[in-house]
Amino acid sequence: xxxxxxxxxxxxxxxxxxxxxxxxxxxxxxxxxxxxxxxxxxxxxxxxxxxxxxxxxxxxxxxxxxxxxxxxxxxxxxxxxxxxxxxxxxxxxxxxxxxxxxxxxxxxxxxxxxxxxxxxxxxxxxxxxxxxxxxxxxxxxxxxxxxxxxxxxxxx
Ligand SMILES: [Zn+2]
Numbered sequence: 001x002x003x004x005x006x007x008x009x010x011x012x013x014x015x016x017x018x019x020x021x022x023x024x025x026x027x028x029x030x031x032x033x034x035x036x037x038x039x040x041x042x043x044x045x046x047x048x049x050x051x052x053x054x055x056x057x058x059x060x061x062x063x064x065x066x067x068x069x070x071x072x073x074x075x076x077x078x079x080x081x082x083x084x085x086x087x088x089x090x091x092x093x094x095x096x097x098x099x100x101x102x103x104x105x106x107x108x109x110x111x112x113x114x115x116x117x118x119x120x121x122x123x124x125x126x127x128x129x130x131x132x133x134x135x136x137x138x139x140x141x142x143x144x145x146x147x148x149x150x151x152x153x154x155x156x
Contacts, residue, residue, distance in 0.1 A: 001090035001113060007132035007139070009081035017045045020059060025138045028129045032098060032106050034060040041143050043108050051104075062106075065145070066093040069109035071154075073116045088112065089119050091142050100116055113143040120151035 014022040024031040034041045035049035036056040048055050070092040077083045089112040098106035112119060113128060126145040127137045 001089075001115060002086070002111075003084035005111070005130075005139075006083070007134070007137070010079060012132070012134070012137050013042065015107045016048055021045055022137065024061070024130060025140055026136060030062045030064040030127050031059040032062060032095070032108070034058050036145050039100075040104070041100065041106050051076050051130045054146055055136070057144075060098070062095050063097050064140075065097075065109075066095040066125055068092070068119060068121055068123050068125050068142075068144070068149075069094045071112070071119060072121055073154075084110075087116060089114060089116055091119070091125065092124055093142055104135075105153045110140055110142045113141050118144060118149075122151040125149060 021031050028142065030045040033040045035052060035054050037054040038049060038052040038056050039049040040049050041060050042050065049057065052115045062128045066092050072090050073087055074090060076086045077086050091110055091112045092111065093108050095106050095108060123144050124146040125142045127141055130141050131138055
């Protein structure tokens with residue numbers, strides 16, 4: 001498991017587009033934006049649907065499960081908060097319940113709780129929630145939750 005992220009060294013400031021998303025993570029819900037007119041879903045939140053241009057938006061509560069679509073390994077901390085955490089894996093996750101009829105899907109990024117040797121593209125993942133030093137800020141992290149037959153790893 002990677003080392004801890006020192007949240008006291010970063011400030012997370014929810015804005016107009018993300019404040020409700022952060023309220024969701026505080027309640028251990030992983031939300032994505034959903035258009036009330038055409039049902040399209042996307043992440044990260046932004047103020048209009050990129051399918052029909054509607055600004056009548058809501059939220060879709062995902063199951064917080066998905067498949068690791070890709071990943072990178074961060075070995076050089078850019079911020080002081082991550083000095084103890086390196087090396088850590090940032091995953092790109094395809095959410096299980098956000099595959100739409102038109103073929104679009106929602107991919108989200110997040111810092112994995114697993115070490116590099118334990119991750120592989122194609123493995124199932126689930127979200128976990130990590131409380132920061134700020135009472136209202138809970139950060140989602142992702143964790144390998146099982147096995148898969150067809151997986152792939154980056155070579156050295
Ligand atoms: Zn729409």
